[in-house]
Amino acid sequence: MSAFDSFPLGKPAFVTHVLDRAAHLRSNDEKLFALESHPDARAYVIYRDSLLVRQEAGGSRVLLSVDEAVKLGANPGTIFLGLRDGAPVFGMGIAANAVEKLLTRDDVAVTELRGMVMQGAVPTEQLSAIAMAKSMVSWHQRHGYCANCGTRTAMKEGGWKRECPSCKAEHFPRTDPVVIMLVTHGDRCLLGRQKQFLPGMWSCLAGFVEVAETIEDAVRREIFEESGIHCTDVTYYMTQPWPYPSSLMIGCAARATSDEIVVDKAELEDARWFTRDEVTLMHSRTHPDGMFAAHPFAIAHHLIGRWVHGANDTGA
Template sequence: MITTIGRPNQAVTLGAGTLDRAALQRAEAASLWEKDGSRVLPLWSYKPFCHDTGGLAYLDTKDPKVAGLARDAIFLGVDDAGGAIFAVDVTEAWDVHALEPLQEGFLDPSQQRVDGLSGRAFCELRSVMTLLSAWEAEIASTARGLLEWHNRHGFCAACGAKSNMTQGGWQRDCPACGAPHYPRTDPVVIMLVTRANSVLLGRNENWPEGMYSLLAGFVEPGEPIEAAVRREVLEESGISVSEVSYVASQPWPFPASLMLGCTAKATSCEITIDPAELQDAMWVTREDVALAMAGGHPTLKAARKGAIAHFLLMKWLADEIE
């Protein structure tokens, strides 16, 4: 049985759900771009433009630096004053100077700057997501997810012809066969699996040394959430679980996931990992988790702040979920 725990989702980074997406205005996005008060968020290589002092760095849609980009702009919604908010990919359009190279790996800490726009830089969303307001974090994550979808799905899945962006960026239409295509979101369950005073943690081989987090996996077609939780935990760790409960969700646009945070009670204790899924897994006591979350554990590193795994573990430590 799956139940809902009545906790506000606003506390989950990227998961506030407060952006007015103004879906009924998407068809008129081109005219909204021309209106006074409309703003656009530039993204370079999926990195949002940010002020050095904090917050997203928008430009007026009439700014010469974004002139000519309206056709490819994505309408995200409106602000409290009714002003339209857009996102646009400037990776090819802008000449980025003094480029700090992109860094491969778990997290890219590099920043890229643009001549004539001082005090601002392109920053990896995962590195700044906890520094943004809930509203701006939702704007940045929505922009990133949509831009990546467009870049990955430029051709019709039905006939192979190049498709065209419509509805303010929320749809692609095929001019050859007429098939419409919509942004995809892949549901992923992530589980706080507990047994007495311990929680089940695992690690991927490409994570930083010592970092462990909650187990997670994609929901399969035709599969309910609670079944996905039981299957993924059993497949990855050999642990059987029961009493699945839903807690909160988190959009995770890297590239297109929706994390479904759940809790589950273990009914077995012996771990048998699937090496194709995990490098390691172990039971960790509440005391060790608390020490790791405070940054004081000698060997264990906690899940990154801002990730829903961190949120779930903090709720567990506070006895707000079991």
């Protein structure tokens, strides 16, 4: 099975969740310590945007035993992700100096997650748990001090809370909502390019939801700010957790009420209208000019594919 086949329409990466989060166990330190030392306990080890993996004859193994992870240099603090078939699964971080010591070894590697996902090197059923581990490890690394008084905070409740010993403030991991939308105008759709995209790649426009803003307003605002296009009839499609570092992509469709594009060059390299025939070729990566749409691991691919197949036509 190719990486493209791993993500059929409506099933981008990070959405298939196989863990029981077992939140009732988070406040029981005694049970958590017992789970961590359980022989079936496993962990995903995160380093920045990468995973620590075992290189074996059958390929890369991303789920390590807790003891194995610690011996390889992972930080001792574990984040309880949940249970899979009754076995505990944790997230762990690893410091840069520990990673340096592993770089000369042939049996382990620190591999960039996005590349592994796009190549189909990670079982799709594990991606949601990996996304959880990556987001949580990143949150702990960036929120070690109390935002209220500046005191060093302590990990609590299996890693799902940090608590300040001084002012007693409680800090919880956050998820940032992001709207990502396909805007159509008759038999055309609006796609944009960012400077960091691969040559030939076009995708949906997207942006963060602001404070006290509805999803619908965020869609209309972002589209207008980035492209100068006014739109209406905002509809919801699906969401995708996105661990970069911790966002929730909210997939929407909208109908344009204008078609003259004014690109915000601070946000986009370019934006233009594409016909359905063009986008069909881009979606299947058969366009004669080498243009292509987002990879199937991303929700943008599925928003575009849904329109290609006529599922969200909104008229002229």
